[in-house]
Amino acid sequence: MKKLILWIIVTIVSIITLVWIAWFIKFNVLNDDIYVETNSWNVIKYNDIIKVETSIIPLGSLTNYIGWDFVEVNSIVPAGVSPHGYDLKPEQMVDIAESDLVIYLDLEHIDGFLDKAISNKDKLVVSKWIELIEWAEHSHEDEEWVEEELHEEDEHHEEDEHHEEEGHSVDPHIWNGTKNAIIIAEKITKKLSDLSPENKVYFENNLESLKVELEKVKNDFLVKINGKKQSEFIIFHDAYNYLFDDLWIDSSKRVVFQKSVLSDPNGAEMKELIDEIKLHWVKVAYKEPQLSDSNLQKLSNEYNLEILVLNPLGSDISKNGYIENYKNNLSALEKIYE
Numbered sequence: 251m252k253k254l255i256l257w258i259i260v261t262i263v264s265i266i267t268l269v270w271i272a273w274f275i276k277f278n279v280l281n282d283d284i285y286v287e288t289n290s291w292n293v294i295k296y297n298d299i300i301k302v303e304t305s306i307i308p309l310g311s312l313t314n315y316i317g318w319d320f321v322e323v324n325s326i327v328p329a330g331v332s333p334h335g336y337d338l339k340p341e342q343m344v345d346i347a348e349s350d351l352v353i354y355l356d357l358e359h360i361d362g363f364l365d366k367a368i369s370n371k372d373k374l375v376v377s378k379w380i381e382l383i384e385w386a387e388h389s390h391e392d393e394e395w396v397e398e399e400l401h402e403e404d405e406h407h408e409e410d411e412h413h414e415e416e417g418h419s420v421d422p423h424i425w426n427g428t429k430n431a432i433i434i435a436e437k438i439t440k441k442l443s444d445l446s447p448e449n450k451v452y453f454e455n456n457l458e459s460l461k462v463e464l465e466k467v468k469n470d471f472l473v474k475i476n477g478k479k480q481s482e483f484i485i486f487h488d489a490y491n492y493l494f495d496d497l498w499i500d501s502s503k504r505v506v507f508q509k510s511v512l513s514d515p516n517g518a519e520m521k522e523l524i525d526e527i528k529l530h531w532v533k534v535a536y537k538e539p540q541l542s543d544s545n546l547q548k549l550s551n552e553y554n555l556e557i558l559v560l561n562p563l564g565s566d567i568s569k570n571g572y573i574e575n576y577k578n579n580l581s582a583l584e585k586i587y588e
Contacts, residue, residue: 427496
């Protein structure tokens with residue numbers, strides 16, 4: 251008898267538990283009432299968070315700055331990886347499909363690989379509002395490799411007629427520099443506000459804070475170089491035309507030596523590089539963070555060449571990632587002034 255009573259009690263408890271679980275799923279999971287803690291330690295509904303996929307880390311960081319508590323951001327091209335010639339992975343296709351928004355440049359040499367994958371997605375094309383610079387406008391005889399290099403990297407892509415005219419390829423690195431970063435952030439703010447109108451004021455306040463921070467970094471740099479003379483310098487990736495224009499850096503004093511974005515110069519290229527150093531009396535060279543510098547270091551002592559890093563992409567998608575990378579780049583660029 252006792253066993254029967256015990257069995258009945260266990261059965262009733264089990265039924266009550268199952269009913270409670272079913273009720274919880276119906277009214278909390280299915281009704282989107284799952285609550286999560288935000289970056290600022292607030293609590294909101296998980297489904298109020300906008301899931302955003304960005305093509306590259308700088309766009310992701312700017313989106314995080316604006317949306318912060320109300321966005322979940324992922325960069326399709328991960329840190330330390332060049333977007334040139336990047337191919338989507340199957341799991342990334344799933345992430346894109348499950349996202350609420352895709353933010354990208356729509357520029358062939360950076361994220362043209364996304365075109366087909368996001369054809370049916372809600373998307374923000376930030377390059378629409380940017381005045382694009384043609385490499386030809388900033389060309390030097392040393393830059394003839396650019397068209398050839400990009401053609402080799404993207405030979406599997408179709409020609410992007412929207413952003414190329416009469417064979418002149420535009421510089422696609424539009425996110426570098428305060429002016430363009432603010433334009434991009436403004437468009438992100440507008441798009442997030444459309445998707446989450448109840449948080450419009452929050453997004454706009456973050457935008458104003460971003461503008462203040464970026465302008466401060468820029469103005470601090472301009473104060474430091476005020477009255478100083480700019481010298482010649484070498485870059486190994488012609489990715490900074492917008493940044494140089496923004497900071498009034500004389501691009502005619504840069505020597506572009508980019509036989510390859512990712513590899514250390516070989517013996518023949520080293521000879522060319524040494525000739526450039528001697529010809530232009532170069533004292534500063536800027537390499538990519540992913541570029542091996544074993545051969546470059548050999549030049550450092552012999553020619554009194556300071557080798558520094560400029561990072562066009564950064565590696566941190568967090569809220570302050572873009573600003574910190576901007577600070578680091580400007581700190582490195584102070585070295586060309588004396």
